[in-house]
Amino acid sequence: MSLRFSLMGPVRAWRDDEEIDLGPRQQRAVLAALLLNNGIRLANDQLIGMVWDDPTPSAVMALRTYTYKLRKLMPELDLKAKDGGYLLRAEVFDDCRDEPFVGLTSTYFEAQRVRVANERLQCREILLEREMDVLDLQKHVAAHPLRERSRALLMRALYREGRQAEALEQFHEVRALLNDELGLEPGPDLREVHAQILRGELTVQRRPEQLPPDIDDFTGRATEIEQALRALPRTVGIAGMHGSGKTALAVRIGHLAGDRFPDGQIFVRGNDVANELLRAVGVENPAGDKAALWREKARGKRFLVVVDDLRDPASVRDLHVPGSAMVLTSVRRWNELPGVTWLKIAGLAEPEAREFLGKVLDPARIAAEPQHADDVLAHVSYMPNPIRVLGGKLSSRPSWTIAMLLRQMRRENLFGQAVPSDCQAVLSSMSKAYQELTEDERHLLACFARRDTEVINVCEAAEMSGGEIGAIEVLLESIADVHLIEPLELGRYRVPKFVRMYFGLNLAVLTS
Template sequence: MSLRFSLMGPVRAWRDDEEIDLGPRQQRAVLAALLLNNGIRLSNDQLIGMVWDDPTPSAVVALRTYTYKIRKALPELDLRSKDGGYTVRAELVDDCRGEPLEGLQGTYFEGQRVRLAEHRLKAREEWLERELDVLELQKHVASYPLRERPRALLMHALYREGRQAEALELFHEARTLMNEELGLEPGPELREVHARILRGDLHLSRRPEQLPPDLADFTGRRAEIAQALDALPGTVGITGMHGSGKTVLATRIGHLVRRRFPDGQIVVRSADVAGELLRAVGVENPVGDKAALWREKARGKRFLVVVDDVRDAAQLRDLHSPGTAMILTSVRRLNELPGVTWLKIAGLTPSEAAELFRKVLDPARIAAEQAEADEVLDRVTHLPNPIRVLGGKLSGRPTWTLAMLLRQMERETVLGDAMPSDCRAVLAPIMKADAQLTEEQRHVLRCFARRESDVINVCEAAEMSGGEIARIEVLLESLADVHLIEPLVLGRYRLPKYVQMYFGTRTLLTTS
């Protein structure tokens, strides 16, 4: 289930699409204080000081009562008392246009109301900068006549439409207003836009907005997201096998932090990372030292850069720029890159995998065959991409049962190149991984998949595959590096069921 909260207007919460009753005003105030400090531990004294301006001794008992009731109403929030304090991590959304923290009173909430209102105003102006809609900009300037940035954007937009006289009039209007109200002249941005309109050389700087859409059915990864949010604006690396959802997680993190990076978001999917970064900011044919040119373009700015499927640390050499954050995805952990916070992901937890399955397939069908549903998820090692494909396949076959799907999975995986497209889609991540292996690595995996046990040590692997122990250890470590086997302790490894399902059938095909 998905739990989300809003502080824009009354404090509200939803479980999936159903709104949750959050109780009386003071209970909502306790929850709001925790959410305003998302991920930060608050002591009892800090919470009491936020919720009550003049607390009495009974505030301690009241706080315990309210946190107990919040736990009962929102068990997924995992609100626990530890070392005399509380911490929550939650998804916040801006879903309405009401006054922030509506109905909550006190000095702390008044200050937060101002902060949230300013946050919303900046978010609105970021949207206006992207869209440059003249009518919306005119409405905004009329509402906030002394804010110079939206007025400069409106001058840009009018100039772009050939309405230079109106753009210049906006500047003179601002000068008159600021002189009368504040005794000031317009700031440097407005003066620069005015001068460039007079010279006829006003051009908009390119602001890249390349993040792909967030997935509506995104599920889990709370610990990894929290770790990434703490590490940014540094560099975060996400590593895991094909199909584990690295790109989807990078996209989710990008959307959560995009407002921290007002100069734009850039997504790179080619080996020429420096060249793609430069093209994103308007340098169409970069030559020479591209890394140095990128650092010059990024100086003093805050970009969010997502580099997907990094193969080689050299692709990122000398690209770091203060203020700019990077999120990397890579099958291999690139330990030679300094200063990277690495997140290793595999399958979802069993409960998260079940939650995702219910999002893509009618929950009633799953509940009717719960044991079979658990077996389906287990066979794909709870990886999100195969779960989405299988859920979509069953949704398109309303008369099929989960038992039928299991039987087909057993049959189709031995068909080789003749397997149907939907089965091929389930196995696509592991097929991609297979294509990048050497024949020696494939041989070890096929031998491993033939065993009854899913755990093996180096000596057993050498005996099984006919290789020398020293060479087999190198091969096993190389397979662990790309997450096709899981290292347990030194010299021992586990084979995930999803990998066994694929390479076990390759064993059948090559020996038949």
């Protein structure tokens, strides 16, 4: 069973599809204040001040009573008493169509209503800026005639359609309204749009939309997505071995966060990141300090930049612009980059891997051989790319059982020189990893794989490889940096089954 809440309209809660009676108005007000500050501890006096404008001494006892009753109504509610206050973690689902906090009348909720209304207008204007539809902008301006941003957008849209006189008329109209009703002159942004139209210099800046399409069957990574969305617009880094789905995760995050960055989304894969960013906003053949030029172009704007497969941290070091966000993907975690929230990913969680396989392969075939399906997933360490390839192979062979695929995967001749194309696709991530390793690192991984050892320590690694402990320790850390082994504690590492399997029998296949 799961709880969900809504703050639009009256404060409401549901357990699955059944609505919960939340009790009297002040009890709902306590819940609403906690939901509005989701994940933040509120001291008792803070919470009381939000619910009651003129609290009496009995408010403390009333607060305790209401929180007790809320816990009794919803035993699964994550509501904690902590350090003289309360902390609530919950999921709120709203469609933004109704007036918020209906029936709650304190000064705090009135202020929150104003805040939400302003945020709604800002979100609406972000969408209008993206579409630049004259009719929609005219309707919005008619509903909110004093909002200068929407006037500037309408002026730009009219000018783009060749309706220069109408664009200038919009400026004179809003100027008269501001003078008559507020005694103000138009702000600098609106005046600049007006001046650019008069000079014939107004250009509608290119809005890059470069994100690759989202993947329909994307599965899992809910925790990582939540962490990334919470961290943005600070830079987010995604590190993991080849084949772990870093790019797919970055693209999913980009699509989920896209509306927060109305000036566009840019996707870069390559070493000259600054050059690609400038090209995306219309600067061709830039010269001089490209990073400085990008910061100048992006100042005051909100871009979302995805840099895929980062190889050189220096290429992004000086590109941060306040308000814009950057998502990096890399095999290595570049700790020398400041201000990056790093996420590490590997294989999917086992239930998510099964769910993903069920999206690629007929679930009835999985249900007929659940143990064999689990064995296939374990063989590839629950990595999404190999799962997709193997599931596709089985889909193309309706007469095969999963047990047949498993037998083929276990046969040593799979690793001979003649590797079927579908098996090469499974091996592709390991092939990339192999190419980036030194000979000593390859030898060490082969030693682990031949012993089929899941957990290894430095001394055992030195013994089986014939190397010195100091040198082996450096090699182990280097291999861990590219996620082919997982550090457990100082001097101990776990070797994933997928790595043991494909580095063990015949390394030559990885370069074929």
